[in-house]
Amino acid sequence: MNNVYGQFDENGKHALAAHIWGHRLRAGQHWMEYMLEFLGVLAGFDYQLGQGLPNRSGEANYRDEYRLPKRLGLRRFVFYDGREKTPDPRDQRATDEIRRQLHTHLPADRQHAEELIAQLRSLLRSFSAIEDDRSWYAKSLFPVHEEFLLWEALRKGSTKRKYVGDPAQLPLEQLDRGIEFFARNFFARGGELYYLMISAGTEGDRERRERISSKIQYLLKERNRALGDFARIVNGTWTALADDGDEQMIEGRVGWLPDPACPLYRQFAEDLDCFLDNNLDALESLELLAHLISFHIVCYIYHRAHPASDAEGHASGSCLEACRPHILVDLLGDEDGGVLRERSAAQLRRLDAWQIERARALITDKVAAWANEQADDRLLLDALKGQAENYFGGARTRAKQEYENRLHELNISYNSGDTSREGIVRGVSDAVFSALSADFRSNFLAAHSKLGRAIGLIAPHKGPRPRFVLGDTLLKTLVTANLQPGEVLGFGPMLQRLYERYGIIVGPGEANIAGLTARLRINEEYYIRNRNALLMRLKRAGLVTQYSDATALVSRL
Amino acid sequence: MLIHLAYSITGNQRCDTLQQLVATGESRAPFSYYQNIWGRADDAGFRQKASVVVHLNRLNVGEHSLFEIDDFIVSGGQTENERAEHSRLFAPQVDLNERRFAQARQAYLDGGAESSATSEEVVLSQWLPHCRRKLFFEWQDATKAMRLIPFLYFDLYQRLLQDERGLKDRVLHDFICGLNRAFSQLYLRERDYLFVTTQYLHSGEHPRPLVRLRFASTDLWFETDDRSHAAYNFDRRALYLAVAPPAQRRGTLEALRWRIGLLQFEYVLRLAHGGTYNVLAEECELDVRSFKDRLLNTFASAPDQSEQLEFFVAERHHYSLRKLWIDEQGIIRGQTS
Known part of the structure; x- marks a missing residue:
């Protein structure tokens, strides 16, 4: 790939999705993690956007790597307990040591101190953002303060092997052995990607960069200081014990983002800039920020999945228009007998199908290009096979066997003259696609609906027949990201803006422009009622003031 | 206009459902309810009801099943007064000389255990929403009728x-x-x-509101x-x-x-x-x-920059307020139970 932003590994083999959506998004990632990682990377670059790019190293104040404290002490204290998924005597000992050490920061009365420890732990624990079914080192806290930022880790082999040694014999610094922060092929790095998007979107706009990073810095450092102080004390105990007070740092390099000139990134940066200019409570602000980031990631996935998405379009800026998805939002639910819900669900399925088509198109293009390079018919099949392996990496286990078989069959039929050159190219494309599609489907395809469901863009939360909706918190987020404080916008123009920027379709006007009225063939009245339902919602939420039937003004609080 | 309102606002129907009925040739009569509110005596109870008329569409007055009210509709009342009220409300001349609702009601009451199929029930339950709306406006027992408004603190x-x-x-x-x-x-x-x-x-944990x-x-x-x-x-x-x-x-x-x-x-x-x-x-x-x-x-000048944390924690049967802070010596202080 020649046009990327970030650190692209020329020799690395990347999953199918990474070639289209950058390195990388994965369905396994929790929606909150995108924000955690983004803030982590930003904090790791000292709140500077646009860092970590390889071609600029050597410039003043420029860093290739982000650096973050490991914060294992805090993490152990908060998450390691008797219910641990992967218990380990080393962690038990470390936890005990931390608690013992913590007493130096507590009143002398032992019982009172123990109660305070319990209280402090449960307070910190109430901010746990990511638990799922993870081990303590992979759980994370909601970043109410910079000190709460935790970076996903992994202890190699911990699920397979039990540690049998006697941890009491080990020096304290060895208790952290085997905990890894950078297993590139294990972690998704959606937040890194978002960092790159915002950096790319603010290239050449120093002021916006400054505003965004200083607002986030303020949010993470100046607010909720008391909580940050507690976290620092807890973490400090372990640093003092294991690292002689000098905490070890994680050092990481960013992944890469395709088509850095794409105007979508600039749009995201504008949203973020506008959003951060708010007076909300810090916790509320962070929660909405998590919604905004996830929403942007979903938009990004749809944008690049569009059949019209190509490098020229992204470079010239015409993609905003050409790759606009149709997110038909259903606000009526059962009120209209599910007419709109049906249509909205169909739009969602269409966007799903686009992603698969996009992946297939990429393979077809690539294989065709490789075929052009190899004029010698006899070497063609082997050449294609080799190229595909180089580019995408081999298929795994069962898929691999099937892939080999298919290529073998192609080989036979080609040698016998049954299949033409075009047939081979097509056959190889199909084989590669079916070998990779299982991984693509299970690790990437679900990402958009998982995120959408978490932020209230897709309903139901669990269950069949998903469709697009607009949840309350998301609505509030979008209004905050689109209106400056004090700015008012008519309800009609607001809908238009939502359509132009994100492809959200609510009322008849946007449905018309998008050509949905003609394509879906439902009465315009449904869109009108849909629009009115949104107006009612905004009104109740206090985001709209209605002066007459014709005049309704949207403003943020 | 009045007819429109009788179907839509007080009758609680939507235009398109009614239009479909026209198309299929079904009777629309059971869906309307009309009373000229400006033409009747003004009393406090009525004024109270009239104030929810704007919301009537969303309140679905006819859809709430309350035993007392449904029982009154079906059984015709227990006391003498109630029976009189019932026959006043469901007067023969309104009911096409007792040929429609009264018949359905009688069929339901007489059906007893013999009729295994519940066609009468179905017929009667189609009547109920309509009758409830009627009671809501006309029943003299205003306090009971008011219970059809699904607001507990309206009064x-x-x-x-x-x-x-x-x-x-x-x-x-x-x-x-x-x-x-x-x-x-x-x-x-x-x-x-x-x-x-x-x-x-x-969080999967108990929240600790600050x-x-x-x-x-x-x-x-x-x-x-x-x-x-x-x-x-x-x-x-x-x-x-x-x-x-x-x-x-x-x-x-x-x-x-x-x-x-x-x-x-x-x-x-x-x-x-x-x-x-x-x-x-x-x-x-x-x-x-x-x-x-x-x-x-x-009101909050720098709410999240205070040195002291105050939060609620769950204790056995209630939530109580707790404080944590760090004193000048860097010692964590707090109140415990």
């Missing part, structure tokens, strides 16, 4: 609007309790202080206000909750007012009396949240 709300003496103070404590629950999403019992909290809600601001009940009061309405030649009264600024900022800031509509009032009071968060959430949750945002914006 209280109206009395507050009328500035009934002493009532505001009594309701205020309930209201504070409800707001505490709405803000913190926990079943707090505090009735004397309003705690403006903030918490992280996506207290950002607190107001004593003496700093809160209800206000009623005549909102002049340009379109009509009359003033609509509106209810507000006013919150005085914290003591240290009283010189510079004015009290903050939050308009309480019937929906918000109902939402908060239901919470105060043990209701769950889902009821009316769609209508009110964001509004309550934005009220909280306003309180924090306006």
